Amino acid sequence: MTARSSSETTRVIPEATVARLPVYLRALTALAEGGIRTCSSEDLATAAGVNSAKLRKDLSYLGSYGTRGVGYDVDYLRYQIAREIGVTQDWPVVIVGIGNLGHALANYSGFRSRGFRVVALLDADAERTGEMVAGVAVRHFDDLETIAREHAVAIGVIATPAAAAQDVADRMVAAGVTSILNFAPAVISVPEGVDVRKVDLSIELQILAYHEQRKAHGQARGEVDGVDGVDGVDGVAVDGVEVATVGGDS
């Protein structure tokens, strides 16, 4: 699968580093807005919530943009990171599925301010087409191909029910989309060369629940037990045990 023969490309930035660059970018922006012109790796690391050694190593993959004994020029570094990520240009984005979540996403100001422009809101429900959301008219899902081609859309967001996710993904790919951000709780498969990232609320909550359970009963079998140690936690009322069936998705 991940053959990746690491060719002799100029620089190969580790995936873990790529995931942190946006964080550094945001921290730098915050510093710049605070009137700070230069900062040390320690300063920036604190603002970004990471270890300073890790920060320096991450930045070293981009090049040598700092000055020893001094630190980094905030604006300069910010531009370099933005350029590396690719957000110095504007990326057209389509959002498919304008329900509860789709509305929120469409209204999200963070899109435009960070290098992304919503060029279309699409929904399969004919009753929703024409509705104005955040100044953009909702159009029918069938227009995807036309719109995507016209605006050279490379990035698509899926906010439909899980059952529709795979179909939407297929049609996005057919329309030339090569990067997908999927909010639906479904595993979608795409051809080689297409990137998919998923954001899953329930998974995040379940991960928290796991640790929470650990905190509550230190290491009990799995049966309800008294609270142990951990201050601040009052007894968690638990009762009937029933596997969460239902599952309105997939």
Next chain:
Amino acid sequence: MTARSSSETTRVIPEATVARLPVYLRALTALAEGGIRTCSSEDLATAAGVNSAKLRKDLSYLGSYGTRGVGYDVDYLRYQIAREIGVTQDWPVVIVGIGNLGHALANYSGFRSRGFRVVALLDADAERTGEMVAGVAVRHFDDLETIAREHAVAIGVIATPAAAAQDVADRMVAAGVTSILNFAPAVISVPEGVDVRKVDLSIELQILAYHEQRKAHGQARGEVDGVDGVDGVDGVAVDGVEVATVGGDS
């Protein structure tokens, strides 16, 4: 920054595995709904979108719940995973910040169906209090302490602007919340023993943009692989940002 007490509990499940258990749980639920009673690791791995060896290794941390030569009993395994995660019980959750995103979250049916129950919607804006969202009345943020204590709330969701995130987190912690899911693009710091996970839309998009830019820049085709597995990276601050483009910003 999971403290990880390391008090040598019976089994220590790797964090990477914990993050995948919910995926397996969902896949099992889908299989069960399809009337499937037993499945092999290969079947389940396919449904979950992972490698079968990885799946078996993950499950081995929970115990030996399969039968060699046969596979896994879907319902039994589902229960075991649900119990391990802690979603056989119902977790009370509070959502703070009932704006665009907060509304969507409140209306999200996946909450209830996966072991979580929204016990309160809170907002600092007095004009919003009293509004009914998904059958729950929005209450004032000041009621957090009372509500959290009353329902023994351990998990809180932050959907306020970034500027308010740290303050909200502090008050949640003071009210006994020990797990926080943060949607605001801000780095929040909490005391030892409190878990924070963040979901950051713009970071996800920027990661996609990076790879997209790579694809565009000639280079070798078929370079990028399928990306997945959202992982813990700590977030950062302040929104309402504007990427500085060197050489004039329109």
Next chain:
DNA sequence: CGCGATTTGTTCTCGCGTTCACAAACTCAT
């Protein structure tokens, strides 16, 4: 009862990511 087919659970190896630690490079004061 034994044998082949099947599938799990585990061991082993490899690569990636994190962290430490330090030399190199730079500034500033004298």
Next chain:
DNA sequence: ATGAGTTTGTGAACGCGAGAACAAATCGCG
């Protein structure tokens, strides 16, 4: 110019997770 004080960039050690491979266990069937 020189030395003291800073801070970067990176080599190296280390730990964790991914994946391949295989022995052990179970079933079906003659």
